Amino acid sequence: MDLQRIVDETWEALADQRGSGTPARYIPALELVDPRQFGIAMATRDGPVYCAGDADVPFSIQSVSKVFALALALEREGPALWDVVGREPSGNPFNSILQLEREKGVPRNPFINAGAIVTTDRFIGDRSPEVAIDDLLARLRLMARDEGVTIDTEVARSESQTGSRNRSLAYFLADFGRLLNPVEDVLSVYFRQCSLAMSCRQLAESALFLPFDGTDPVSGVTMCSPSRARRINALMLLCGHYDNSGQFAFEVGFPGKSGVGGGILASVPGRASIAVWSPGLNRAGTSLLGAKALSDIALRTGWSVFSGKLPEI
Numbered sequence: 001m002d003l004q005r006i007v008d009e010t011w012e013a014l015a016d017q018r019g020s021g022t023p024a025r026y027i028p029a030l031e032l033v034d035p036r037q038f039g040i041a042m043a044t045r046d047g048p049v050y051c052a053g054d055a056d057v058p059f060s061i062q063s064v065s066k067v068f069a070l071a072l073a074l075e076r077e078g079p080a081l082w083d084v085v086g087r088e089p090s091g092n093p094f095n096s097i098l099q100l101e102r103e104k105g106v107p108r109n110p111f112i113n114a115g116a117i118v119t120t121d122r123f124i125g126d127r128s129p130e131v132a133i134d135d136l137l138a139r140l141r142l143m144a145r146d147e148g149v150t151i152d153t154e155v156a157r158s159e160s161q162t163g164s165r166n167r168s169l170a171y172f173l174a175d176f177g178r179l180l181n182p183v184e185d186v187l188s189v190y191f192r193q194c195s196l197a198m199s200c201r202q203l204a205e206s207a208l209f210l211p212f213d214g215t216d217p218v219s220g221v222t223m224c225s226p227s228r229a230r231r232i233n234a235l236m237l238l239c240g241h242y243d244n245s246g247q248f249a250f251e252v253g254f255p256g257k258s259g260v261g262g263g264i265l266a267s268v269p270g271r272a273s274i275a276v277w278s279p280g281l282n283r284a285g286t287s288l289l290g291a292k293a294l295s296d297i298a299l300r301t302g303w304s305v306f307s308g309k310l311p312e313i
């Protein structure tokens with residue numbers, strides 16, 4: 001399969017829809033981004049990354065970071081993490097507080113904001129927020145094989161200034177005794193992890209551990225065990241797009257995780273990691289064009305976790 005041609009054709013087929021959807025407004029710094037940008041990057045076990053459009057422009061990865069935070073929190077905490085966060089789709093928006101009271105401060109899954117805040121708390125563990133964020137950054141640079149991965153402090157500041165909803169979630173969790181660290185320490189790491197600035201190329205490269213059983217087949221660096229990688233993929237499929245996860249699985253057919261910066265990270269088990277980016281979102285906070293691009297790639301490649309006949313590459 002000529003994957004570069006497929007990526008190019010997908011980009012060209014959708015290019016005239018650039019600017020569709022609505023960029024996130026509740027984090028003011030995200031509004032400053034040019035909404036017509038559109039990038040695709042696909043990494044495979046073979047080494048070269050197949051790119052199209054704005055694949056080398058760094059953007060705010062936002063909730064895509066929750067995938068990496070989960071892998072690293074599981075590494076520190078082990079299965080005990082599942083005592084404080086569930087593994088079920090929420091069927092609610094990403095920042096909903098509704099279920100949290102009824103379910104006694106145990107968030108439905110690690111990808112809704114409440115679940116990600118608990119996950120980040122466990123990733124911090126007994127370290128300072130600064131040590132934890134440095135650790136996260138170092139791991140991402142290692143996985144991306146690129147020292148250019150940074151944190152956009154302007155986005156982090158903007159998010160903290162308008163972060164009342166996340167503060168509410170975090171204080172609610174603290175009231176149920178679910179956090180080990182002070183609320184503001186946890187949020188300072190959470191806001192900065194959401195503000196990681198990465199390009200599609202860096203994101204696709206850093207996530208190769210997902211489709212390849214926990215170990216990047218190009219660099220040989222291990223992020224997690226094979227069973228953990230399988231389970232993170234399962235959670236991405238069921239919970240990666242909040243109350244839009246069913247629609248995404250239906251249209252695309254492989255695990256993905258969206259972020260309100262307009263990025264989506266997808267994992268095609270045994271085949272590829274794919275990052276797409278376009279800032280305009282649908283009502284659930286998933287990139288409109290990004291989801292269309294992944295659906296188009298699924299059609300052109302025939303890739304789906306629901307097919308017994310995955311074509312070889």
Ligand SMILES: NC(=O)CC[C@H](N)C(=O)O
Binds near residue numbers: 095159
């Ligand atoms: N879905 C998202 O990308 C949300 C992440 C954002 N940083 C928030 O906490 O609200």
